[in-house]
Amino acid sequence: MKRSYLTITIFIVVFGFLFATNAFAAPKKLVIGHPACLSGKYAKAGEQAIGGIKACIDWVNNVYGGVLVAGKRIPLEYKYYDCESKKEGVTSLIERLITVNKVNVVFSAYSSGLTLAGAPVAERYSMVYMDHGGASDRIFQQGFKYIVQTIGPGSKYHVGTLDMIKYFDPKAKKVALAYEDSEFARMTMGGAEKHAKKLGCKIVFKRTYPKGVTDLTPLLSDMKARKPEIVVGGGHYEDGQLFARQMSDLDINVKAVSLVASATLPAYYKALGGRIAEGVMGPSHWEYGVTFSPKGAKKVGLDWIGPGQDEFVSLFKKALGKDIIPDYHAAEAGAQVLAYVKAVENMNSVDQDKVRAALGKLKFMSFYGGWDVDDTTGMQIGHSMVDMQWQDGKRVIVWPLEAATGKLIYPKPKF
């Protein structure tokens, strides 16, 4: 009898403890909140983003000396939780970040879906919500006031690629589109289709495949039968590997293959055992080897902030404690930190509405490239993409010509 009361009491006490809020955020700090995807289906991108953010915060605090507000240098702090790549986690964690940790800005979780899930909460608390992982244009048609995008819109990914191929081979006509059926890849496909038609190409094949696909053989056989010259497609990591691998299995030799997301990652070449990856191209927001520099910024008349590329990479490695090369997820997230710092300094205030207004007007350049958003919707318009190609196990930037680190191999070598 007594023990049962005791059991119940213990339960209540434990619950009470778990409910209790913990420490308040210390003043005189700017806190960046982030419901990160550390586990679940976006774990890979989540890890990269955390690394990128940590690296840039490190740079701001230790190299730059802190954010200059009202004549004082204030350090940045980073507070992140794991949302498990799930929408329920995002909403509750964002609220916790805003109310308990008193963060000054919220970074979105990876993917368009999770970005959308968190937006209403941020909106309710009138909190600047910076999106480095949701590429869907539709996010910005919902009337959210506090959202700002760093990642370029999905529809632009393959535009440059097609321009490049037209530049090198004006006769190439037959284009095949095969993308993953995800928000991001569909945007890319839409953009690519429109642009290909504008360039006078004929689209001989257009299909999507679902997420998590394990065998593309039927789709690729179909594509082979349509005899395309240029293949653009992809979506995420695993299907990008599968795509090239099974194209090789089926001996589909075309003049150019460009895959979004996966092809640009270092692991890609290794996973395909090298040879198959040779000549495969991929568009990217940022790639190790892109040469954006303060000098370049001056040339186009933009402010420069942040570490140089090599500095960023070493800070990134330090932040994660692992010897991995940052990819565009890291660069995006990192650049987002710099954008926030820039906006706060421009306004000389941390007030949410003012910062949001400043972000709307902000134009600058960093190691990530240009940054400029549409003032009303918050959509990214200033960032341009690069195209890279695997050549002898190295990622060579082949487009745009002014950023190129090597010459395009065209047509690509046979599988």
Next chain:
Amino acid sequence: MKIFVRGGDFIYKGNTQETLSESLSEVFSNRVKEEKMILTLLAGNLIHGLLLGGVYGLATMGLSLIFGVINVVNVGHGQFIMVGAFVALTMFTVLGLSPVIAIPAALIIGMALGFFFFYTVMRRLIRAPELTSLLATFAMGILLEEIAKLIFGADFRGYYWAVGKITLPITTIPMSKLYAFIGSIAIALFLYLWFSKTRIGTAIRSVMEDSEGARVCGVNVSWIHALSFAIGIGLTVMSGVLLTMFIPVGINPYMGGGYTLKAFVIAVLGGLTSPYGAFFAGLIFGLIENGAYTLFALIPGVAPFPLTVSLAFWMLFFLLLVKPTGLLGK
């Protein structure tokens, strides 16, 4: 309008302007060409489907065996396939051994895992309501995923086993796929002989039929339970190796989930309790999966890939209702 829909534009929908600009004769000749092409495609896809089906079949045998003997649906099935994939990957990339050698290694690792999970967890759940066993196997799957993530990271990996390919008039087949198929058939055949010719195989079959009866006849039922679970897991892990011979990329800790659902469909097609049924159902499933894609692609305005997957699940659903003993069952 009708003509255009019939003959013109199978490839993509909604682009009527281009279609309209084509002359009628062109449309007609296109139609003949198109039909011939579709038949070629179908034939090629069916060959690939058959090859893949063999691996699917083997990958499902473990699930059926475990359900047949201890009446537990292994919801973490796919995660054991993932373990197999990592075994193959590690042996190839770190030790430089061909996947053929990884097959027995995977069997041993899988059986060890099987015995471990049986004696720590499953033994206590055999007579429990299915709710608990479903959840327990699911939790095992998550555990494997997270451990794999801890060891290998969340990267998508792959390996390249260069053994050439053969080119047929209708399609190209990489040798590694062919080896995987032959391997699957050999293992299934071996298992069949083992089940029917050896004492212990007979004991397993008797427990499957009637565990009480077998107990009365002096079969050590709890040992058979443990052994069958271990063999089931061993088979599953082994099939993971064969699967990487088929699709040697995209290996990552979270790759298993999709295979679990596929294995369910196949196991049900095969009657859920019969490993051989599962093997043949795997072949049929492979054929349907690849064949249906080609046919669905003819319908304008739909996405054939998800429709194929959807078809598989509706098939499972109706089959369960109409004939729970499976396509090949009595």
Next chain:
Amino acid sequence: MALLKLENITKRFGGLVAVDKVSLEINEGELIGIVGPNGSGKTTLFNVISGVYTPEEGKVIFDGKDITRLPAYKRAPLGLGRTFQIPRPFSSASVRENVAIGAMFGTLADKVTVDDSLEIADRYIDLVGLEAHRDKASGDLTPVEKKLMEIARALAMRPKLLLMDEAMAGMNPKDIDDMVKFIKRIKEEEKIAIISMVEHIMRAVVGLAERVMVMNQGAKLVDAKTEEALADPRVIEVYLGQPTEQSKWRSEVWKEGKGEDE
């Protein structure tokens, strides 16, 4: 008018004819025994009456209504109660709840609330003498207690006709005598007709039923007064097999035969 009337019931399982053209009439308040060896089709016949099976041929008429194709759950509210050979209690529920379920969905289904049913249940639990086990989970009862509980559950349905499937199988002679008395008593008190199925405990049959129907290989062999029926040479042959072994079997069977039905 007969309470239950079976007309040429035939039930087949594949090629096997389990019940072969059986006709039977039972009047209100009558107690009749159905006797037959293992596999003679008694349980199948019970299942046809209670609606578990639908016969291929023939009619089941209960209380003037043709119920041949009526699902089982619609028969109970008409006044058809049943017990099972191997008791089938709702194990996780208590004795009281088990019996109350009978009251809730039997002939009183539309008239009683849950609380009423529990009260009715208490009455029948007292009647069968299980007061001490009222709140025990029914799965924990002994086999004999389970039988009693099943009878209480069936009685709580307030049936007009009660089908008792091997009520006495597996009991010792004293329990059988008690049970016989008990069945007779409830027949009088509750004013219901009872069909009791007995495999080969002749002791029970003799004491219990005024009338018996003997079945063999699915068909009706004899339908007569108990003494007459049991004296019938055909019955003796069916039951006792070859005359040479007659004496050896007779004593065993008459005293305490144990029966497991099909």
Next chain:
Amino acid sequence: MKKTLPKYYPLIPVFAAYLIMFLIGFFVPGMWQMVALLAFYCALGQSWNIFMGMTGYVDFGYVTFIALGTYGMSLGITYCSQYEWLGIGIIVIGFILAMFLASLSALLEAFIALRLRGAYFAIACIGINEGLRYFIEGAKIWGGSEGLIYFGALVQALGRDTVNQLTSFWADFSVFIIAALAAFLNMHYMRSKIGYALTAVREDEDAAKVMGINANKYKTIAFLTSGWLGAGVGAMAWGLKLGYVYPGDVFVIHYTVECIVVVLLGGAGTLLGPVVGGLIYGLSKYWLAVIMPGFQLLIFAPIIIIIIVAAPEGVVGLLKRRLKGTRLEMFIE
């Protein structure tokens, strides 16, 4: 009448728990979303428990109801927001649609349950869930895999402030209501003929039929109730609150598993179980996300296994056994 009231005593701790959660969420700043998350788990557990606890069927495809509920709300808002005079009525329409879709799939599952049991039933329900998801994607209905995004439409129809209120308070509040309603219905069913009938059917369906119980009717009642509640949670917690839906995000079996974990932690078939389970699961998940981001699942998986093996009756089951014969007994069910 005297007897009827004490029968509902076990609801007291359940409602008390919900009330405390609500008050904490309402008055402690920054707790609302977390409390909403807990309510989400409790409501799901509670609704799923009606299905499983009362019929004994393990519905692995339960998330279908939640997903269809989400779709109902999404379709209602997407297609009705253009009619300005409807005002807040679009949410009512969405809710009705959600209930309608859930009813259809509940009837379908009840139909399957006539023929299949145990693992076969579980797999068939998974089949429906996946089949539906890929059908939506493949046939491109309801926006196909592109889903529906309608936060903007909602803002246009109802104004920004109303929408802020709706998404960040009323949606969560309705989840509380649904959770409490689920508990009440669960209790009410347990204490009425439905509960007795389903107990009988669960234990021995053939015997139950002979006792006069229309097994299919009662099963269908339980399926429908459970489906409606699940769809209600989906419509509110996902449909209204998030303002978007992708098929790949809602038809996810993982959520069913979460329901099961919640129920099993607390105690399957009990009334208080899902509440306790939801609290334990939600809180520990939330705090693990906060304290050790990235390791929740690694910690959770073995814990689940240990609980299944060591305490299959769950916390409330243990508590019930402890409290047997004490005055507190009547509060725990």
